[in-house]
Amino acid sequence: MTVEENKVVTIDYAIKENDGTLLEDSADEPLSYIHGTGVLAPGLEKAMQGAENGKTLSVELAPEEAFGSRKDELVLEVSREDFEDPQQVKPGLVFHAELDDEMRYYTVISVEDDAVVIDGNHPFADKTLTFEVTIREVREASAEELDHGHVHEEGHHHH
Ligand SMILES: [Zn+2]
Structure with missing residues (x-):
């Protein structure tokens, strides 16, 4: 299955600065989100559109495609x-x-x-960042998940 709007996507990710400094990663807990709902940085969401399950991507994004400019x-x-x-x-x-x-x-x-x-600026505002992402799972969202706008973990429902 490929990444498309309203699919539930699970990823491992790392966010790095130009010089390779690791700023954040998903470590032991992959991130699950509904594609197209603005959870990811806009440029990353665009880059992942249409990607196959299992794929690894590395995307460099300017601040306006990542966490914005400082205001x-x-x-x-x-x-x-x-x-x-x-x-x-x-x-x-x-x-x-x-x-x-x-x-x-x-x-x-x-x-x-x-x-x-x-x-109120994002700590990573003004930074050009490299996002390294591995797609672990792509599945259909349930009607309830789409209604709520977020992913429900298997077996429990937390907000
Ligand atoms: Zn819910």
Whole structure:
């Protein structure tokens, strides 16, 4: 079976910088996702379209096809009191929040008294990256998976 929209695809992957530095990989846990739903970087999703099960790909992607360019407007100053647990706020903390009607991950950059500077840019923004992918499985998505927009693991249903 080949990779197409609305197929459930399972991959092993590694993301590397130009100089070969490994930034992230799937290690012992392959990633399963529904193709065409925007889970993967846009350029990677394009490169995988039509690929056969079992295939290994290596794709170099510019930032705009990977995790985007850094946007200064995603660096914001907020109040420590806005956090659920103000005492736990410290540099490096990563949290998921909706600001300006968009859910994204933010990283705390600095904390000074009540002022907390957060950055909503992806940690790999602005990077040209090489994605190495091996396709482990391609299968039809169930009607329920398509309805939910995500993969259900065999035997259990977790969100
Ligand atoms: Zn579900």
